[in-house]
Amino acid sequence: MKFNKALLAAIGLAFSVGAAHAQIKVGVTVSATGPAASLGIPERNTADLMPKEIAGQAIQYIVLDDASDTTSAVKNIRRFVDEDRVDVVLGSTTTPNSLAMIEVAAESRTPMISWAASSRIVEPVDDVRRWVFKTPQNDQHMATAIIEHMTNHGIKTVGFIGFADAYGEGWLEHFRTLAGLRGLDVVSTQQYNRTDTSVTGQVLQLISANPDAILIAGSGTPAALPQRTLVERRYAGKIYQTHGVANNDFLRVCGRDCEGTFLPAGPVLVADQLPDSNPVKASALTYIRAYEAAHGAGSVSTFGAHAWDSGVLLEAAVPEALKVAQPGTAEFRAALRDALENVSEAAGAHGIFNMSPTDHLGLDQRARVMVQIQNGTWKLAD
């Protein structure tokens, strides 16, 4: 009997301690396995490095894997809002997963910060997307950078080869529109699958169209295949890749065949080469140091930096929201949403965020640089 009383007292104490320190709960769903795992793993690692305390409030992260699967992502966010009653949801890694999650976020009136690239996640800001923000640059940002670089280097005709999925299709659409505006001629468009073992047919088509430059719109190491085939078939023009390849595994797989390739990327990729005057340099280096301290030198990737930037946004917004309401309430979530929308000049690893009621991304031209692959490393290009 005595023992039972003591136990009850202990349990009571435990609960009262929990209540006294109201904490902010953050639900994180990330694609740490499945096809998007190479993006999701650095993001999950970054989640461990995000602020543990903001404005005196402890932050609790609940990290779940959605296996790059849309249904699991929705299941995860349902759990976050129904059972865990989180104050904000971060993730997921891929565009399809994020698009599937926004309905739940809006319905439960929980702010959500996506780590996926497509502009459709936050545009247009309607009743549903009021609650949704994202950190990665839009593909349009990157496409304009490529087109600017092409026109500056006298390129008139372009060949395009991209993934036969949302990523490649999205790029083709943006690239075609923007290229048309700048007078570039897209002379051949080809598609291939991430899992293809050969793209000889597509590459022969591209070469027979004889373009000045070829853009490969793929992400991760599968984007190396067309490049290797192009080099093997002695294509002499310039080759461009997208920011989807900006990780070291791509360099390893592509090897010498990728020398001289141009790509747009977030400044975090070449942070140490940026001039000191660049506003992103300091914040990007902060992230790199934090990540490499935990996971070893050279382990950092630009994808993890998108996750980091959501932490930066929270650090800017949470103190404002705390002035209005206590964590764990609907008022706090609404206040946090308002505060996220008013974030200004927050320096993340990928750029400077200036949110507005019509722009839930908030990045500008400072969020991208052109990079060239030289001697197996990334070099800032002019």
Next chain:
Amino acid sequence: MDLQIALILGQDGITNGAIYALLALALVLVFAVTRVIFIPQGEFVAYGALTLAMIENGFFPATMWLLLGAGVVVTLADGVSAIRAGQSRKVVGIAGVNLIYPLLLLALVWSLPLRDLPLAVQVLLTLLIVVPMGPMMYRLVYQPIADAPVLVLLIMSIAAHVAMVGLGLVFFGPEGYRTSPFSNARFEIGPMFVTGQTIWVILSSLVFIVALALFFSKTIYGKALRATAINPNGARLMGISPMLAGKLTFFLAALIGALSGVLISPITTIYYDTGFLIGLKGFVAAIIGGLSSYPIAAAGALMVGLLESFSSFWASAYKEVIVFTLVIPVLVWRSLTTHHMEEEE
């Protein structure tokens, strides 16, 4: 399209077709002997390629642990049933194959300077690690339910496939690898050039197919497998152990898979989940052969490879659609021409 492009595409198609042919032969063999539709065939391709990639990069190949783990489980399962049957002397043999061998191999791999070994030794090590997983897999996954209907065996295959892909992600990580080619030679033949690796792939496939044919027609084990495929009950009455036949079949299937992986990994980047699609194309070829005819399956594999290559030139967006749609006319044709026999169950 001119002749030069057609030649290049043809060469590309034949190279891929050679790999599909090997896999199709393995699928036909496994189905004929054990009635298993061997979905994880592709995983052996990925395991072979990625184990070689790890050895080449000087990492300790993580598949070694899987071999050891599977060996321990097989030793326990077989050891217990041997002791129960009062044949405790057999335990030594069982442990020798399933436990001592992986341990010796582990010690060997651990002590060798993996990165500096000649490529041939690296390939040999890869095969030594990956191939024994075939018979072990048969013992653990299929042997306990060897008499189950084809559908149950298929479901087990899918389970084994999913498990192997998941383990592959743990072992090799999400990123792909490419190994260095067996030969850097390039031959210019008229308007086209042929790489040494392409010749390696085609020649090894041919050699392997001929070796298989000889194995089935000349050796006692090969004849036993053929007998089991034609009439399992009759073969059993003649003293051919269905268990041995199953293990031998899976050994061959794993060998073909790992070898294919080693052959194509210098040509294309292999990921932990690449195997499935390669295996699936081999499966299309095996279906063309009705899961029973080796020559038709091999010819079907070449057709799949060529079709893939040419459709990637003309209609790259619809390549996979075209390849997999090939199954439909084949099935229609087969169902019209063959007399269907109900499976005895």
